[in-house]
Amino acid sequence: MSFTATTTRELADAIVDEHELAIVDARDHEAYSQGHLLWAASIRTVDVHHAAPILLPRRSTRVVVTDNGGGEAEDLRDVLASNGWTEASVLAGGIDSWAEEGHELYSGVNVPSKLxxxxxxxxxxxxxxxxxxxxxxxxxxxxxxxxxxxxxxxxxxxxxxxxxxxxxxxxxxxxxxxxxxxxxxxxxxxxxxxxxxxxxxxxxxxxxxxxxxxxxxxxxxxxxxxxxxxxxxxxxxxxxxxxRRQASVAATKVAERFNVEQITRSTMDSWGADQTRTLHLFDVRTPDEYKKGHLLDFRNAPGGQLVQATDEYAITRGARLVLADDDLTRATMTASWLLEMGWETYVLDEGVSQGPFEYGNTELPLNSPQVVLPYDPGDAHIARQAMQEYLDWEVALVDQYDRDDLAQFTSDGWA
CATH class of the missing domain: 3.40.250.10 (Rhodanese-like domain)
Known part of the structure; x- marks a missing residue:
């Protein structure tokens, strides 16, 4: 089935069903961070050629592209379609239509993780x-x-x-x-x-x-x-x-408590060959460890950053995530949070002990959003009022979540 336009009702239904879905906002980063759908990731048309193969590796994934009526969504959808993404569509009426139907728009970036x-x-x-x-x-x-x-x-x-x-x-x-x-x-x-x-x-x-x-x-x-x-x-x-042994024992107990599953290399390989599901492979060690040798096709995503900015690493809701490290502690702890965020996440049981390996930083750089609205907490020179307003905004995300029927993370409903 191919899509050229998706209505707000159709998108709302797609968000709550169990099929894979990626929502992409095609506007510039500043416009995106002023208001967007909760699950929308920021990818500009100028970046899509190198970003899409990494963030949207399965080209038959359903992708809905949004904007604010400026034409960016159509442009990005056309680029995706011409490069093999067969199920890309545009949100009819853009984010204004979404808001008019009573759905929430969120400011800022990395909002799912902050929320x-x-x-x-x-x-x-x-x-x-x-x-x-x-x-x-x-x-x-x-x-x-x-x-x-x-x-x-x-x-x-x-x-x-x-x-x-x-x-x-x-x-x-x-x-x-x-x-x-x-x-x-x-x-x-x-x-x-x-x-x-x-x-x-x-x-x-x-x-x-x-x-x-x-x-x-x-x-x-x-x-x-x-x-x-x-x-x-x-x-x-x-x-x-x-x-290290103490941490490993602790991680084993966390895995039992939060149902973190380990998988074999053969299972991972079979998933990689599955054309019906998206698979992301992440090495959650430090960048220095990653550069010294990592498994083929694994992206570096240090565990804390993967949880803090998940929408910069994986944007297809319903995808499978497989994590690896050297002794399973970091992968297990990271997986425990991603599972609670609603991501289907597994730990590779052999870690990074078996090749084939790559060396150095083999990743393509992604131009992720640099503007956080209301304010960017990473700026050491930010004004006092701006810092306070940023903190107030972050705390207020919970109130917005409480009135958003489409914002559920976990299967048991606490988030």
Whole structure:
């Protein structure tokens, strides 16, 4: 069946059924981030030639392209159709028609992940500490381990004093060597999402001691008139053999609790040959590890970033995701979150131990959205009002979710 136009009713029905569906917004990144469908990924026509084979690898996937009546959707649909995507259509009436029918439009980028983080906090009641209280603890020389769950580059740009870089997907992998029953682990990011998910990752893994999130991250620190460090390079070290074993045991328990399934290479290969389903293969280790050798056809998607920005890696709802790492800890912890986000996710049982291998960074660069509206928390020079408005926007996503009938993540309905 081929599609040239899809009505809002047809798209709403497609979102809630169990068939694969990709929604693509063809406008420029700034227009996209001012208002778009929740499940829409940003791909401009100028980027589609190199982005589509990576993000839409199965060319018979149903793709619905949206815009705001400016013609971008038709242009992108035509490019897809002329390059072999057989089920690409345009949303009739664009996002205005979607809103007129009573459906929600969301501002910002990586919205599904940010919204999910807020739902995690509400569901699991994530503990947190304010910037002022943490500052007092540091001054009092309380036993603390502050772990920054952002990327190393973000950490070097600005960080909480005494903090160490430990990107989100690395937290459980490395934290057992750092844990102390008498110390408090504080997880921070720039705003909210990665600190919430990082804290809950350590909690669900049973890392010893108290684990809490820094409320509102580095933005909250600045809003409290506290001074951030800049140019720091302190990192949480790779795990010792003892720490690695402890993390592996913890991940095994998490797999049992959240039904994380392992698959064999032969199963993965058979899925790769299945023309009826989309398959994404992700190596969730660090970029440096990935460059030193990775499995053929696996993209690098460090675990924390894959959960934090899922719509930059996989955009077909209903696709299969297979994760790999060296000892299954990072893949398992990442999979536990992706499963809760509604993604059909598996862990490759042999990890990255068997070839064939590729070396270096074999990925094509993707021009992902750079504008976050209302505001971008990664900008260290952002105005105080802008930071507060960004945080208010992120918290308010839960209210928008509560009135959106099409926003369910999980099968059991808590998110």
């Amino acid at each position: 999910f983080g807020e739902l995690v906090e509400r569901h699991y009641r994530t503990p947190h500490v304010s910037a002022l209280e943490l500052h007092q603890w540091i001054d009092q020389e309380r036993p603390l381990t502050i772990l920054d769950s952002r990327t190393e580059r973000e950490f070097q740009r600005m960080s909480i004093p005494t903090g160490r870089s430990c990107p989100g997907g690395e937290l459980v992998h490395r934290a057992f060597d750092l844990a102390d029953q008498d110390a408090t682990i504080v997880v921070n990011c720039a705003g909210r999402t990665r600190s919430i998910l990082g804290t809950e990752s350590l909690v669900r893994a049973g890392v010893p001691g108290r684990v809490i999130a820094l409320e509102n991250g580095t933005m909250g620190w600045e809003l409290a008139d506290l001074i951030l460090d800049h140019g720091k390079t302190a990192t949480a070290s790779a795990p010792t053999s003892i720490g």
